[in-house]
Amino acid sequence: MASKRRLRRKQCEGKRRHKDFGCAMKEIRLLHQRHGHQGQLQPYRCPFCGMFHVGHTPGRNGIGSGYRGNW
Numbered sequence: 001m002a003s004k005r006r007l008r009r010k011q012c013e014g015k016r017r018h019k020d021f022g023c024a025m026k027e028i029r030l031l032h033q034r035h036g037h038q039g040q041l042q043p044y045r046c047p048f049c050g051m052f053h054v055g056h057t058p059g060r061n062g063i064g065s066g067y068r069g070n071w
Contacts, residue, residue: 009048017051018043024052 018024024043031041031054040057 012046012049012051012053015046015053017046017049017053019051021052024054027054 016027018027021043028041028043041054042057043052043054045051046053
C-alpha cells in the first residue's frame, strides 16, 4: 500500500510549478495563444507543494457543464 506522502507527491508529478499567481496567469495566456480556447483555465495553489499549478475550473468543462466542443 502506498504511503500518504507518496500519494500527495504524486498529485504534483508532471505538473508545471509556478512561483506565484501572476506567473501562472502568464502561462494561461500562452496556452490560449498556442492552442486556442481550451476551456476555463485557472491557477490554483497546490496544497502539497505550495506552488501554483494551472487547471480547468471544476464543473465548467466536459459533459453536463454546457461544453459545446467538437465531439
